[in-house]
Amino acid sequence: MVVLLLFTGIFLTIRLGFVQITRFGHSIKAILGRYDNPLDPGDVPHYQALTSALSATVGVGNIAGVATAVHYGGPGSVFWLWLTGFIGMATKFTECTLALKYRDVHPDGSVSGGPMYYMEKRLGRAFKWVAIVFAFCAATSALATGNAIQAFTMADSLRADFGIPPWFSGLFSATLVGLVILGGIRRIGRVTSLLVPFMGVLYVGSALVLVFLNIERLPQAIYEICYYAFSPPGVVGGFCGSTFVLTLTWGVKRGLFSNEAGQGSAPIAHAAAKTYEPVREGAVALMEPFVDTVVICFITGLVVVITGAWHEKFEDSVNFAGRSAITIVKEGTTLQTGGKIPSDAFYSGTIEVQQGVPVGAWFVRNHSIVEDVKILVDSRHFDGTIEVKSGTDFRFFDKANKEISSEKMILQGKSLLNG
Known part of the structure; x- marks a missing residue:
């Protein structure tokens, strides 16, 4: 699927004559409201349609997703991302x-659209089942990869x-x-038009502060991102064997997860835009x-990359009986x-343990x-033995x-941040 999405994007880029560049200026003009007409069919202006779609993509993928890509694929994954x-x-x-182009405009002026509409209209009634399958998968994906991940990450961080x-x-x-979505796309558009710019500016501004605090490392960081995109380091994320394919794969996967290009969710929001011009x-x-x-x-x-967090290990303490996976190797x-x-x-x-040292x-x-x-053990250095079976069964x-309960035993040391 990742390969299909990537090559589809490459094909469309070439076929449309690098529309990313040729239509960029027109995009800015439309977002700023130059072509807005309240009499056009639709529910929200161009800008609110954009922020409604962005509200679903700007989030965990921009933070944890990127960190995960660098964690596994090294700095070069940022280039591919x-x-x-x-x-x-x-x-x-x-x-x-x-x-x-293929949305439905209802008598009251409201609209409905998305991939399921143009699938049915262009592929024909015989392929209506494809549209139904897409709609089901899109709803499932929104709940699982969208809402569930965002909600879990927020709740876990606050905890x-x-x-x-x-x-x-x-x-x-x-x-x-609930208070927002029950108001429909128009309320969603109004709320996101305020929240999305605020959180975007706040996040980017905070990140730029960190960049300026490490400005002396900026040239080196840019070099590492570009160089390691094609020549990955031998050790990435604390393990050996990083390859070009690994770096490329993690960058592409996290990039697609972040912007949802080709997933089909954004067209549903954009179909509500007030315009006659697709x-x-x-x-x-x-x-x-x-x-x-x-x-x-x-x-x-x-x-x-610039802060060195991608390969830096941090002091941490975890319980052997907790959720943190601990494995003992030779x-x-x-x-x-x-x-x-x-x-x-x-x-x-x-394993013999003397003064806490295995x-x-x-x-x-x-x-x-x-x-x-x-x-x-009980905040004191442990003296004794650990009976280990297959690396994960400890006594x-x-x-x-x-015998001492594993609930009393603590592993202390430096490891990478959880990826």
């Missing part, structure tokens, strides 16, 4: 132009940083969202990947591409080898050979 955004502009232009229970943040956000709204739509991926995602990637193990542990590297046997084995967490390892015994 940026290029994917540029190519995605042509895809977005095409799908949104079609949404306007971790401020101790706010997930049920409360979920209920609060659901209430606010191509004009297509020009407005191509600004989505530009803002979302070419600008915001690139700045995020630049911050990750000493000297080299992790494979994607952080995969070789099948013959899982440790089985007994001997003869390594610990893996967040796809990286943990450094400066200390094993603690702890003190010097008197008395």
Whole structure:
């Protein structure tokens, strides 16, 4: 699917004569309201149609998605992510132009449109089932990859940083969202026209502050992004075996996830635009990947690279009985591409621990080898042994050979941030 979307974007870019460039100026004029006419059919102006679509794409993909790409694929993935955004502009232009051309205008002046409409109208009634399947998949995707991921990330961050229970943040956000969407596309357009610019400027401004604080590393960061796009480093994300394909794949995947070009969700929002000109709204739509991926995602990637966070390990403490995955491997193990542990590297046997320091084995967490390892029990250095089976089944015994519950055992050390 990723390959299909990428090559479709390349084909459309060439076929439309690099519409990303030729229609860019027209897009800005339309967004600024030069062609707005309140008498045109539709529900929202060009600008509000754009912000309605952007409100669904600017989010987790711009932050965690980019960080994940750099985590696994190295700095070079930022280059491919940026290029994917540029190519995605042509895809977005095409799908949104079609949404306007084949939308339904109802007697009351409201409109309905999207890929399911032009699938049925252009492919014929015999292929109506394709439109139905798309509509079902689009709704499922919106709930799973859109709302669920955004809501979970927000709730988990508020819980971790401020101790706010997930049920409360979920209920609060659901209430606010409900008040907006129950007002239909017009209320969504009005609200997003205020929120999207605010959160975009706030995020980009904050990121640029970090860039300026590390301005002396800017040339080196740009060099790393461009150089490693074609010559990935031997060690990325704490593991060996990074390849050109891995770097390319992570950049493209995160880019497509971020701007949703070709997914079919944005045309539904753009179909509500007040205009008689489908191509004009297509020009407005191509600004989505530009803002979302070419600008915001690139700045995020630049911050990750310029600060060195992509390969920096941080001190952390986790419970052996908690959700954090801990694996014990043989000493000297080299992790494979994607952080995969070789099948013959899982440790089985007994590990001696003296003053909290394990001997003869390594610990893996967040796809990286943990450094400066200390094993603690009740906040004290542990002395005893660890019986290990297949790298993930642990039993702890003190010097008197008395078993200790894993809930009391803590792994302390430096590892990569969770990718």
